[in-house]
Amino acid sequence: MPSALQLNTQQLEYLVAIDETDTWAEAAGRLGVTPSALSQGLAELERRVGLGLFEQRGRGRALTANGHQVLDYAKRITATTADLGLWAESVRQGERGQVRLGLIDVAAVHHFAQPLRRFHRSRPDVELLLTVAPSGALLDDLLAGRLDAAVMVEPPPDSRAGPDAVAERVTTATVLAEDLAVYAPPDTPKAVISGPPSGWGPWVGFPAASHTRQLVARALRQLGADYRVRAESNQPDVLRQLVMLGMGWTVLPVIQAETEPAPLPRARAQPLLSRRLVMARRVGSPPDPATESLLDLIRRSAHIGG
Amino acid sequence: MPSALQLNTQQLEYLVAIDETDTWAEAAGRLGVTPSALSQGLAELERRVGLGLFEQRGRGRALTANGHQVLDYAKRITATTADLGLWAESVRQGERGQVRLGLIDVAAVHHFAQPLRRFHRSRPDVELLLTVAPSGALLDDLLAGRLDAAVMVEPPPDSRAGPDAVAERVTTATVLAEDLAVYAPPDTPKAVISGPPSGWGPWVGFPAASHTRQLVARALRQLGADYRVRAESNQPDVLRQLVMLGMGWTVLPVIQAETEPAPLPRARAQPLLSRRLVMARRVGSPPDPATESLLDLIRRSAHIGG
DNA sequence: ATCTAAATTAAGTGATGCTTAACTATATAG
DNA sequence: CTATATAGTTAAGCATCACTTAATTTAGAT
Known part of the structure; x- marks a missing residue:
């Protein structure tokens, strides 16, 4: 078993977040972490996927074509995870x-x-x-x-x-x-x-x-x-x-x-x-x-x- | 943002694996980890979801109704992750x-x-x-x-x-x-x-x-x-x-x-x-x-x- | 009762993910 | 063209996580 690809929800959330904000710092704020955490998390994600996902763009960074592909996967996964979270919450409340x-x-x-x-x-x-x-x-x-x-x-x-x-x-x-x-x-x-x-x-x-x-x-x-x-x-x-x-x-x-x-x-x-x-x-x-x-x-x- | 639910692909893989094998030990072997790792990983997953997912059954453990629900989510997420892994691999090879x-x-x-x-x-x-x-x-x-x-x-x-x-x-x-x-x-x-x-x-x-x-x-x-x-x-x-x-x-x-x-x-x-x-x-x-x-x-x- | 299989717990270790602080690079203003 | 602010990274330190091996508990089989 070639140990498929070990991902963490958090890093996928990071990816989705930076796509929805103008700057990484803003995304970090929205997620309640420091820009440093975001930067390191995304670097780690990039390392695990094994592909360059970002490139310098002005004084920020932007997604590459591959980055957009990964973003697509990330959106699907985080959406499912969010569903799971909501479901679990309602079960914990005994509502479901x-x-x-x-x-x-x-x-x-x-x-x-x-x-x-x-x-x-x-x-x-x-x-x-x-x-x-x-x-x-x-x-x-x-x-x-x-x-x-x-x-x-x-x-x-x-x-x-x-x-x-x-x-x-x-x-x-x-x-x-x-x-x-x-x-x-x-x-x-x-x-x-x-x-x-x-x-x-x-x-x-x-x-x-x-x-x-x-x-x-x-x-x-x-x-x-x-x-x-x-x-x-x-x-x-x-x-x-x-x-x-x-x-x-x-x-x-x-x-x-x-x-x-x-x-x-x-x-x-x-x-x-x-x-x-x-x-x-x-x-x-x-x-x-x-x-x-x-x-x-x-x-x-x-x-x-x- | 109530910090949605931080999951690790690995633990979801564990959940999927135990559903496909008779005993946890067997699942652990298939995943290339020790039974102990599997047990701890699933306990951690249970803790994060905040719901009882397993119950004693003979001398093993079986999924509860909630466990089966989570398994459903886990299958979807791991399938998407596997897709991502395969896609990344082919891109790394320059085939795509x-x-x-x-x-x-x-x-x-x-x-x-x-x-x-x-x-x-x-x-x-x-x-x-x-x-x-x-x-x-x-x-x-x-x-x-x-x-x-x-x-x-x-x-x-x-x-x-x-x-x-x-x-x-x-x-x-x-x-x-x-x-x-x-x-x-x-x-x-x-x-x-x-x-x-x-x-x-x-x-x-x-x-x-x-x-x-x-x-x-x-x-x-x-x-x-x-x-x-x-x-x-x-x-x-x-x-x-x-x-x-x-x-x-x-x-x-x-x-x-x-x-x-x-x-x-x-x-x-x-x-x-x-x-x-x-x-x-x-x-x-x-x-x-x-x-x-x-x-x-x-x-x-x-x-x-x- | 005794043995064996299944899974958990305990203890230790390296990897991961975060924080603060210092740094580099880029754009904007004077 | 230097001065300054902004965007993001790197470094150092720390807590948590996820594993390992070894010991222990639990439950079925002899």
Whole structure:
């Protein structure tokens, strides 16, 4: 590799500047350097290009034909560099860029719809790519680098240990806690509801891999309930329907179970458990201004709303 | 001026290289630097752009979304720089460029037609701009920077002294000397021709400003001739015609007076004087490979032909 | 756990790019 | 034609940059 030609943006700026001013001293002033720096910089450029670019002209110097050719290249390069500089500045300000955010449904629809809308409105040049999926899928996407951040149910303790552990590769910060309650079909006898949990069921719920399903299973079994799931769905609306149809009992986030139309009535006023939604990020991913500011909005909205 | 963004081509090359290889070490090898240099260079680039461009990925590092954006800019800039490098190389080799050469008619038509043709054929990418004009006009163009070099009659001693003198602003090197002879109309009596120069004439010749005219005037007056010019032209062919028509005597370069068709017969075998053709160049103009090689051809042809 | 590959950090060095100050060259004024 | 101002260069000194080698950290593979 014949080490192509090592140039410095600064010297190309010099060349462009002297073409736009009458004297080199003036150009130096405009660039905020001394005439000496300009002179030396241009001499260095000339040396690197290996061609005479200037010649004496009156008491100043003027570009040769070759000098004008190099000037052409210099203009193109400095224009691109300036573009890059402006782009970088706007990204640093968080005014531009890309944010790939994953959310579980309840976060996207109920908890954080407002900050997402607000962010999109206030930073129209930020490309906001939303993925709504169950926590497990979000975690996979995050680990694979397909997401920059994800709002999900707090991951269960990892079976793997050491550096492979999810905890080593992801940082989580709780953004809010929400209650889940037990919901029974409408025609369930009062005696059963107020009776011991061992009499509850049968159940419908999230698929076995679901983080929330695991939390629910643990909570119900601690109460002595026989938690066997007869029907599964990732969609809370579907579970709600199943309950209404008398297919079984379920445990759902209050906010998803009790919204119009047709809110489910709680079996018991007391919530069964509380689950934590966390903001998860990949360790080793550099901070990105746009992402930071979106996450800030989300966190703030959780504090106010929760 | 917020000092836009000072970049170094080298670091952009690094960025492009790591995108084209699997590991940074491999990229470093391809660039002929150590992995350490690459790592530090990219860290510096990241610092200057002010954005995270890389993130941990397995046991290597991968570009972030912002990194890919910067890569895009880097590719454009390095491509332009490579272009510039190739262009400069070909100009250094004299294979490309521009040569603005001035010549007096006899130089273009008789003395140096062959090297000019040869140069044009061997370096088709060099833009050869020829100006054929009297020596005085060539000298003006040269001084004004409209020509890179000129083949002309040796300029007469300058009236101006000091730094304004032409000799201070132009360098000349003799390329050849050529004879000028006296030509009389065909019907001139032998006795007049062999008689004293005071009996010669009337005369036709180059315009008063012509360098050659001044040389001729001096030579004839030294011989005692009455050199008053009845008709003027810059074109030797015209002067030749005037002589044939009996309008008067003239002094011309032998090579222009005695060529077919219709060569003029000399009044006397002995040439009247010898004039020097010089290669003139502006002082302070940097050397240009294409120009140098053309002038070389011209000088060599003069030595062989002369 | 141990080994190996990938990349970073540390320390040292030469090249680069800047500043101030002294200098050369050129034009303009008296 | 000397005097003076202007344009740019050269010299000296200094801080930063970009590399090298060597040691270290990190993460995948055995």
